[in-house]
Amino acid sequence: MGLFDRIFKGGKKKKDTRETVQTRGAHMPDLKIPVDEKFTIQFKKNGGKFIYCVSFEEVLEGLGNIIEENHWQQAAFLSLNPLLQQRFAGEDLRFTQSTSEAEVFFTTCEHLVAVDGSILVNSNQLLEKKLHEVPENIIVFATTSQLVESIGEGLKMIKKKYRKEIPTNITTLKHFNPTDENARDFRTYGSSSKHLYLLLLEDL
Structure with a gap:
């Protein structure tokens, strides 16, 4: 069984665990659940959409579906x-490398952070640009080996x-979806909310 299969195909026990995590208070002790499942829960809670792939061919198929769904066939993709x-x-x-021309930001990342469902990036992905400078539509290509528990x-x-x-x-x-709450979140470092797709390739 591949990593993440249990999230979508697992039995009642996994379903109950996921529901428990989603309904726990912010200050309650953290449940000891697998890092992959924790990331999935938090990432979806943040408004992200992901396609889990077991081969690069599935990555290409997923990318094609994203482009078709959003009518991005003629869009310029910012890639740094x-x-x-x-x-x-x-x-x-x-x-393109022009932020003014681009409609979609296509990028890799450094890590996928389970504790809050965030995606850790740096100058390898952004160069000197700030998040508010890149398009609001983002496609991230990452692998399961990039999953970590925390930002630290x-x-x-x-x-x-x-x-x-x-x-x-x-x-x-x-x-990944604009709300009044996340607009005031200081951890976004002044960045605007983004619409984000994650193409996640299993490599473990």
Whole structure:
């Protein structure tokens, strides 16, 4: 059974656990549930949409469905990562580095943070740009090995990975639907809410 299968195909026991997590108070002790399930719960609560894929072919199919659903066939895709552009070069996407022209921000990330369902990014994805400068429509390509429990754990892994040159502009994508509540959340660092799709590839 693949990672995440139990979330969608599991029996009553998993369903009860998920409902318990969603109805617990913010200050109650955290339940010991798997990091993948915790991320899924929080990510969906934030308004994100994700497509879970077991192969890169499914990633391409999911990307095509997202583009078709939103009528983005002629849209310009902002991509600041040359390696990402190379990997999706055969998909007839119109890439640009102009934020004024782009309708969609297509990016990778550093980590997926389970505790609050956020997506940790830095200068490897954003260069020097701030979140409010990129389009409100975002597609993130990530893998299950990028899941971490907390932002602190993610930061430690970034420091370990980039020992000689730690990236700058570290921030999180968290709010994927605009509400009065998240507009006042100081953790967004002044960024606007985004509409976000996550293409999640199993690599464990």
